[in-house]
Amino acid sequence: MTTVGASTDSRRADVPLGRDEVVAAVLKSAAHLFAERGPAATSIRDIAAHSKVNHGLIHRHFGSKDALVGAVLDHLGGRLADLLAADADGGEVAAAVDCQLRVIARASLDGYAIGELQSRFPNMAMLLDATRQRQASDLGARLAAAHTIALQLGWRMFGDFLRASTGLEGLDDRTFARSIGRTVDLILDAKGPDDS
Template identity: 65%
Template sequence: MTTGGARGRDEVVAVTLAAAADLFAERGPAATSIRDIAAKAGVNHGLIHRHFGSKDRLIGAVLDHLGAQLADMLAAGAAGSEVEAAIDRQLRVIARASLDGYPAGQLQTRFPNVSDLIEQMRARYSTEHAARLAVAHINALQLGWRLFGDFLRASAGLDDLTDEELAQSIAGAIAAMTKSGQKQ
C-alpha cells in the first residue's frame, strides 16, 4: 500500500528514486533511513524493500538513475542551469555515499556520461589507458571544486573569485587536458 498516491511498481520506483536522491544529496545515505525515504516519497517502507531489496541496491539504483537522467538531459539539450543542478545533485550523492563508506563505484552499474567522455577522449589520446586517466582527472577536478570549492577558495586565497571566473578556469583546465593528450 502507498500513502501518497503512487500506484504500481513504476510509480513507486520513480518517487522512491527521486526522494532517495534528494535525501542522499542533502545528508548522505548513512544519515537517511528507508523510513525517511518512504515518508518523503509517500510510500510504504515495505514497498521500498520489495522493489529494491537492500539499502546498497537502493543506493546503486539512485546512482544509476541520476546518471541516466543527466545523460537524457544532455542528449535533449537541456538548459545549462538544469544540467548544472543535475550534475551537482549527482556528484553530491556520489561523494556522500563514498564518504559514508558505501562503494559508490561498485554499486553504480552504468556510467553513461563517463562512457561518452571516454569515447571522445579515445580519439585524442594514443592509448586507452591515457584516455581513461584523462577522464578520471576531469571528473576529479569537477568533483573537487563542486564539493570543496569553499575550502579551495579560502586555502588558496581566492575568496574574491567569482563563480563565472571559476567556471572559465575549470573549462580551461579541461580543455588543456584534452589538448595535451592529442595524438601526434
C-alpha cells in the same frame, strides 16, 4: 459527500500508485536526500516519508539499502546522460551534475563501494567517447576522463575550503567556471602516459 470525495482524491493525487510511480518517486527522493545528507544519515523511513510511499514498498522494489544506493547512482547517471544527449538547458544539466557528484561523494565518504554498486555509467561513456577523439590512446583517454571527474568532484565537495584557503572567495562564479573549463581542456588535450 462531495467534499469528502474531493479531499480523498487530492490526497491520492500526490501519492505514487503502481510500481513505476513508486520507483520513480523513491529514486527522486532518495537522490535528493542522499545528495543533501548522504546515504548513511538517511533512513529508508526518511525516504518513504519524503516520497509518500510505505517503507515496505522500498524493500519490495529495491531490496537492501546498498541496492537502493546503486539504483540511485544508476538513475542519476542515466538522467544526466539523457539531458546531455537532448542538449538540455545548461541550468538543468548543472543541477543534475551537482546532484550526481554530491551523491557519489557522500556515498563514497559513507563507505559505500560505489564502483561495485553502480552498474551503468552512461555519462562516463559519453565523456570517454569525446575524450578518445582528443587522445592518442585508450589509456590516455581513460586517465584524462578520470582526472576531469576528480577535478569536478573536488571543487564540488571542497570548493568553499579551496576558495578560502587560496584567497579566491571573491572570484565571481562565471570567471571561476571558465577557469575550470580551461583546466579541463588542458587535461583532455594532454598527452597520456604512453603518448610521449
